[in-house]
Amino acid sequence: MSVELSKEIWNELKRYVNTVDRDETAETLVSVLIDNDADADEIKTVFKSDSEVKRALAHYLKDHEDHEDEDEDEDEDEEDWEN
Numbered sequence: 001m002s003v004e005l006s007k008e009i010w011n012e013l014k015r016y017v018n019t020v021d022r023d024e025t026a027e028t029l030v031s032v033l034i035d036n037d038a039d040a041d042e043i044k045t046v047f048k049s050d051s052e053v054k055r056a057l058a059h060y061l062k063d064h065e066d067h068e069d070e071d072e073d074e075d076e077d078e079e080d081w082e083n
Contacts, residue, residue, distance in 0.1 A: 003038050003046045010053065026056035034060065 010029060017025050030053065033043055040061060047053035 003033060003042050006033060006038075007046050007050075010047075010050070014052070022052045023055060026050075026052035027059060029053065030056040030060045 006029065010026075014022060014025070030043065034040065040057060043057055044054070047057070
């Protein structure tokens with residue numbers, strides 16, 4: 001599914017999602033798009049006028065950046081133990 005089509009679907013469906021639940025719903029949308037090989041830059045471009053999705057994408061990228069840093073730290077720790 002294209003990111004553009006996802007935006008159209010999101011625009012149609014988000015009015016049925018309670019306002020307090022939209023951030024979590026947007027996070028799920030971003031996760032599904034990324035899990036299906038959508039590019040983060042494309043999501044950012046296509047959803048540039050949607051604050052919920054932009055926040056969700058920023059949160060997703062920050063979380064995964066933190067996980068990558070943790071993985072690198074673990075790799076370094078393993079190397080230290082081996083030496």
